[in-house]
Amino acid sequence: MPRSAIAMGLAIALLTGCTAPRAEVPAPQTDDQKVLYALGLVISRNLAPLGFNEAELAVIEAGLTDGVLGNDPKVDLETFGPKIQGMLEARAAQATALEKQAGAEFCTKAAAEPGAVTTESGVVYLELQPGTGASPGPADTVKIHYHGTLRDGEVFDSSLEHEPVSLTLNQFIKCFSEGIQKMKVGGKSKIVCPSDTAYGDAGRAPMIRGGAPLVFEITLLEIVGAPVETPNAP
Numbered sequence: 001m002p003r004s005a006i007a008m009g010l011a012i013a014l015l016t017g018c019t020a021p022r023a024e025v026p027a028p029q030t031d032d033q034k035v036l037y038a039l040g041l042v043i044s045r046n047l048a049p050l051g052f053n054e055a056e057l058a059v060i061e062a063g064l065t066d067g068v069l070g071n072d073p074k075v076d077l078e079t080f081g082p083k084i085q086g087m088l089e090a091r092a093a094q095a096t097a098l099e100k101q102a103g104a105e106f107c108t109k110a111a112a113e114p115g116a117v118t119t120e121s122g123v124v125y126l127e128l129q130p131g132t133g134a135s136p137g138p139a140d141t142v143k144i145h146y147h148g149t150l151r152d153g154e155v156f157d158s159s160l161e162h163e164p165v166s167l168t169l170n171q172f173i174k175c176f177s178e179g180i181q182k183m184k185v186g187g188k189s190k191i192v193c194p195s196d197t198a199y200g201d202a203g204r205a206p207m208i209r210g211g212a213p214l215v216f217e218i219t220l221l222e223i224v225g226a227p228v229e230t231p232n233a234p
Contacts, residue, residue, distance in 0.1 A: 131187025
């Protein structure tokens, strides 16, 4: 969802002090209701990293309702509108700090697994199945299958449901490139990436939060040769 749309929605949403408890909403039944519910899920992916609690979400919901239905706003937009960005930035920074702390603990635990090797950059490499071929260099193009998850196991990207991908190692995140260079053709490995070797404090919306570590299981199928453009790879 574009930042302008999110900001506009939040500008409306934060205009009320109402914290009345919400009535339980029945599960969607019709296709239209399910599409509307899906819209809520899409919006939630942008709000979830900011750590709003249930009472705060009730305020947001009330503000959104007043704005969409044209009810009289309960606060002055010119006074409180300019404060929205500061609130969002503070929330994002706090959420990132908490995620980095949890991520550091996650990486430490991964590094303690039998057979795990930690590189100088902090990437944790664990060979799951040894290969017998050559290892790629930093500018090589490789064909791989990969499965990427967050520290809670949620899948954020995977090639397992489609064809393998070919990518040039020096075009992508540091840990991905660094880990694959330790592999041999035919091998499978697990690579745990501290956030500063992945997407850092910025994350990659909507699924990868700022400060999030990443986990990849990768099978190196082939070293292809000439560089190729693969803009949708990790």
